[in-house]
Amino acid sequence: DQQVKQNSPSLSVQEGRISILNCDYTNSMFDYFLWYKKYPAEGPTFLISISSIKDKNEDGRFTVFLNKSAKHLSLHIVPSQPGDSAVYFCAARGFSGTYKYIFGTGTRLKVLA
Amino acid sequence: KAGVTQTPRYLIKTRGQQVTLSCSPISGHRSVSWYQQTPGQGLQFLFEYFSETQRNKGNFPGRFSGRQFSNSRSEMNVSTLELGDSALYLCASSYGTGDMNTEAFFGQGTRLTVV
Numbered sequence: 001d002q003q004v005k006q007n008s009p010s011l012s013v014q015e016g017r018i019s020i021l022n023c024d025y026t027n028s029m030f031d032y033f034l035w036y037k038k039y040p041a042e043g044p045t046f047l048i049s050i051s052s053i054k055d056k057n058e059d060g061r062f063t064v065f066l067n068k069s070a071k072h073l074s075l076h077i078v079p080s081q082p083g084d085s086a087v088y089f090c091a092a093r094g095f096s097g098t099y100k101y102i103f104g105t106g107t108r109l110k111v112l113a
Numbered sequence: 114k115a116g117v118t119q120t121p122r123y124l125i126k127t128r129g130q131q132v133t134l135s136c137s138p139i140s141g142h143r144s145v146s147w148y149q150q151t152p153g154q155g156l157q158f159l160f161e162y163f164s165e166t167q168r169n170k171g172n173f174p175g176r177f178s179g180r181q182f183s184n185s186r187s188e189m190n191v192s193t194l195e196l197g198d199s200a201l202y203l204c205a206s207s208y209g210t211g212d213m214n215t216e217a218f219f220g221q222g223t224r225l226t227v228v
Binding site for chain 1: 154158168205
């Protein structure tokens with residue numbers, strides 16, 4: 001069963017506008033969340049993270065929001081640029097004896113010039 | 114500082130064969146995790162090694178195995194390959210294990226095609 005879900009497989013946004021990528025999780029014990037960006041033929045690269053004790057973390061154009069009661073996190077990119085076009089994965093850290101990261105299925109973002 | 118290096122980048126194998134993939138983590142990183150990426154399935158966790166010990170394992174059959182050497186380099190082996198094993202295999206290294214709030218750095222992956 002998919003504990004981390006990205007229900008939108010793709011998203012298209014106009015350059016300069018806001019991109020909002022969503023991620024839902026089912027395990028309330030997840031305590032740390034990350035976003036990765038992946039270009040074709042490359043491995044995922046770390047983008048931004050947030051601890052479960054916070055509800056917002058900002059880094060330049062990227063902001064991650066965490067809503068623990070809704071078990072939902074989102075990544076906002078403002079303003080969106082064509083170079084942001086990539087697949088975005090959210091990941092959550094859970095503990096079952098040891099810590100493990102569980103990834104979502106990814107959302108392909110296309111920023112239109 | 115060199116990144117995570119995975120070899121080979123591309124591989125074509127026949128059903129029933131076995132394959133070994135290699136991963137060299139970032140210098141100083143002791144944790145290596147392996148993931149399988151297939152379309153629509155995201156990154157599925159295979160296993161994690163830390164200081165030559167397997168610390169965690171995902172829900173994959175026993176045909177998938179791995180090991181880590183004293184220099185933190187890791188290998189992943191898949192025996193009796195099936196068509197469904199065709200995927201991008203990604204290796205990620207981090208300084209500590211998942212209980213430290215450090216992100217993992219991924220290699221470029223090995224694209225395995227089973228025919």
